[in-house]
Amino acid sequence: MAAAPEQAHRSAVAGYRNYLGSRPDLVTLAQVEVAGRDLACPCSPEMPCHVDLLLEVAAGRLSVLAR
Template sequence: MTTHPTRIQRRRTRGWTLAGAAHPIRGGMIVDRSSRYGNPCKVGLMQEMGYEDPHAAAAANYRTWLAGNRSDAPTDEADQQRERILAGLERLRGKDLACPCPLDQTCHADYLLRLANMPAPDLAAWVSQVRARVDRQRVRDGEKPMYGTAP
């Protein structure tokens, strides 16, 4: 077993459990669409749009969106979903993350692993920057800021 949190592939086969797949001490969290951490960008949509590597495209879209870019989803619902993820990143620290994506393909869980395991002060600073970015875009678009961080 590895000493660092890893991504594991969630299976829907009989007998598969997160407890059995994750590290016995650090445990795991499911980060697919059934959870608050799921990627709203669907691999199937990326495939329909003609991307050569739809998994990588969906993961890249997630990274951009989670970092505060509202261009693809400029809605209150998307902003609230992003906030739920940002507010819960600390809960992922030190845990294995389970998503149904094949392990040999790019996945949003790889990004979540990196973020959740940043040093706590760095993660807090990054989340603050994201929230400020979202507020600036909301104000630019004539909307009310979510956090009150816009200049």
């Protein structure tokens, strides 16, 4: 992945993190809806991903939102 697309990808995931952090209602919903589910995404395994954030939220690791 080239540097510019990689940075854009990381920026998008960071933006999603900030969005979730501003929406406690969605965090609560994600904890209920995502818990116990298998999630998949086409992101490269070495890249951060929105699914990683959802899984951390579902697991109750809310510190992910404080970055």
